[in-house]
Amino acid sequence: MVRGRSSKPPVRRDRDPLDLEPINLDRDGWPPHIAGEPFLTRVAHRGKPEDTVLLPDFAFSPAGGGPRGSGGPAIRMAGPVKLLLGTMVALQAGATLLPAAQWRAVENALVLVLFWRGEFLPERLYTLLTYALLHGDWGHLFFNGLWIAILGSKVHDFLGPARFLLFFALATVIAGMTQVAANWGQTSFVVGASGFVYALIACIGHLYVVHAGDPPRERLKKLAVFTAAVFVLNVAFAYVAGGFLTAGGIAWEAHAGGFLAGLLLFPPLASSAFRARHGGAG
Numbered sequence: 229m230v231r232g233r234s235s236k237p238p239v240r241r242d243r244d245p246l247d248l249e250p251i252n253l254d255r256d257g258w259p260p261h262i263a264g265e266p267f268l269t270r271v272a273h274r275g276k277p278e279d280t281v282l283l284p285d286f287a288f289s290p291a292g293g294g295p296r297g298s299g300g301p302a303i304r305m306a307g308p309v310k311l312l313l314g315t316m317v318a319l320q321a322g323a324t325l326l327p328a329a330q331w332r333a334v335e336n337a338l339v340l341v342l343f344w345r346g347e348f349l350p351e352r353l354y355t356l357l358t359y360a361l362l363h364g365d366w367g368h369l370f371f372n373g374l375w376i377a378i379l380g381s382k383v384h385d386f387l388g389p390a391r392f393l394l395f396f397a398l399a400t401v402i403a404g405m406t407q408v409a410a411n412w413g414q415t416s417f418v419v420g421a422s423g424f425v426y427a428l429i430a431c432i433g434h435l436y437v438v439h440a441g442d443p444p445r446e447r448l449k450k451l452a453v454f455t456a457a458v459f460v461l462n463v464a465f466a467y468v469a470g471g472f473l474t475a476g477g478i479a480w481e482a483h484a485g486g487f488l489a490g491l492l493l494f495p496p497l498a499s500s501a502f503r504a505r506h507g508g509a510g
Contacts, residue, residue, distance in 0.1 A: 305377055306384045308392050313373050315361055316421065320369050338362050340404050340418040356404040357397060362419035372421045379428035382435070383494070388504075391497045399427035399489040406485025418479050423486030429458060430490030434498070451491070458487055 340359035363369040403423025466480035
């Protein structure tokens with residue numbers, strides 16, 4: 229996720245048709261690498277220990293119907309993951325191929341900006357979702373897309389298509405809202421799916437950091453340590469990458485919001501998907 233800010237001071241004016249100035253986008257930071265994967269993962273059913281199910285690590289694909297063979301692809305992307313990545317690639321291709329004026333119109337329509345010269349723009353609330361489909365350049369898209377392909381495919385296995393897309397929408401909106409709230413009243417431009425990537429990283433905490441049999445206090449302790457580590461890496465990279473005053477144009481606040489969204493949203497969505505798969509209410 230990257231952001232840019234207008235160089236003009238925010239002054240209030242009468243409402244005109246929105247005419248955004250050219251956007252200067254900086255490179256986004258890379259999500260931290262999650263190293264080390266336990267052999268077993270866990271899906272809790274209604275929070276009862278006796279309903280805990282153990283799944284072999286990276287060998288089970290609930291959406292695909294069972295264990296994977298050793299001859300399959302390294303990354304097997306589900307339809308919704310392909311849909312998201314395909315849309316992002318198509319838009320980035322538009323940035324490369326379309327005439328500058330046409331692409332600027334598309335970019336201005338989709339980029340997250342809710343304040344213009346100090347005035348709140350409620351008609352642009354939809355951009356809390358669309359900004360994640362845009363990226364600053366092909367490198368920005370490549371690194372976000374790689375994490376979405378890997379982590380998104382794993383999370384999709386547990387949530388299924390509808391809940392995965394709902395997870396994407398909610399996490400993206402919450403990440404965008406966090407960024408806007410942290411810079412309230414300022415004219416800033418935000419693009420990139422890094423907030424969603426951080427939400428996926430949060431899911432890894434539930435799947436691979438906590439284990440079956442961990443008492444509740446131990447699970448909370450592990451998730452707290454995992455959260456603190458990710459937050460330190462997030463902020464440290466932002467400031468080291470771009471300087472202590474500018475944070476490199478990296479929207480680290482959105483990353484934090486996306487991570488917290490994933491941490492809170494994944495358990496109920498996964499539990500709902502588990503019950504639906506086993507004959508309960510969806």
